[in-house]
Amino acid sequence: MTDPGTDLATPRSTPQASDLMERVVNLCKRRGFIFPSAEIYGGFRSTYDYGPLGVLMLRNVKDAWWRAMVQQRDDVVGLDAAILSSPRIWEASGHLANFTDPLVDCRSCHERWRADKIGDACPNCGSTDLTEPRAFNLMFKTYAGPLESDATVAYLRPETAQGMFVNFANVLQTTRKKPPFGIAQVGKSFRNEITPQNFVFRTREFEQMEMEYFVAPEQSGQWFEYWLHERFAWYRSLGIPEEKLRLRHHDPSELSHYSTATADVEYLFPWGWDELEGIANRTDYDLRAHAAASGERLEYFDQATGERYVPHVIEPAAGATRTMMAFLLAAYDEDEVGGERRSVLRLHPRLAPYQVAVLPLSKNDALVPLSRQVLQMVQQVAMCDFDVTQSIGRRYRRQDEVGTPLCVTVDFDSLEDHAVTVRDRDTTEQVRVAIDELSATVMARVLR
Ligand code: ATP
8 A cells, every 4th residue: 555554544624614715716727727807907707718727627517407307318309509699689678678787786885786786885884875776788789790789789688598488490301309308508607796796606708508398288297296306316416415505486576588487506705695506387378479589480390299389497407516516515515634634526427527636656766757658548538637746645635625526646567566555535534546447437326
């Protein structure tokens, strides 16, 4: 064994909610998950850049969603629609008229707030002297082409969903799917949020993972229930503890302009329960609106029964960036190993930036080439880090801190027995595995 005895983990109390946020934000910056955007210029209005580890983890979150929503089903297909979009889409969908938040100004300190999030007093100075709320449209407006005129107005999409509705007929024709079936999309959306806040929880540029599931109108209730359960189970399957998740049904007064029923999957963030994902019954609102505005028929014709109808839509709409933050918060832990404190991200192996770290015990001339061979082999099945600096104990701590589930150490015995030590992040237990069997071991342990 490479690090005998001293490396066994013992539990320690998990940080309190108030510290947790700060520790996770610091970790994200220090280890290259998330940087404030344009930091060298003092940052830019709550925008963020995803660093070398953040880009891996965000991709893993999106892949885990795609795997569950598209790959492991035969009733959902994918789409990647344009971000830059025609005003006609947003006029028909109702976003130009209705996609607004109620904006209030504090007359005392002149801060601006979303009226529905603050009660009747300014969170900054406590004054109750607020202006009447006025509707503020959240869409980013720009111009396509060199002329800035009404004729060249374009919008950055505020949700990915409309791409699925305007391509409904294209997808139906090209895939020969019939209801119930879904169209899934992952990508950037933009909202000119009045108060971006809480790190990447609410930003103006963010990523969504949305699926529009088209069903016969009379089946919409049962499919709504089905997707509530499926989506709740997805977060559980990726390691979020049950006590930190809940489903909350919207009151009629909270419903969006297109929805007859909505429930949110909520996570217990350090500041309280807040939304990870909304599951909405959008009825036939969007297809009818686009059919009326475009003059195209957006309906399903069932050749077997001769029936023609406009499908109703159940939409599970999640945030990739917001969900990544919840996974980080849920995974952060501290314990003691060999009497020394460590911080550890107990991420599900599929979400961890690296699944495996390959670590030569020393920079020895014979160990490094063998370690590189091991690395190249494991890289075929998993994302790997390779680290030759510092003591092995230090390197384990660095991998624990970013959530790497397995460390593979190549030591001097490896030159003789063609085996390596595989160390588990959570238990810190070490087992000897033959190099020939390493890829299979890695696949069994991290691709579950
Ligand atoms: P909120 O009430 O928090 O503004 P919403 O109900 O308007 O959100 P939806 O339109 O249902 O959000 O969007 C679906 C998902 O997209 C949300 O559950 C969230 O995960 C993500 N999302 C929405 N707005 C943002 C944002 N500004 N920043 C990060 N993620 C977002």
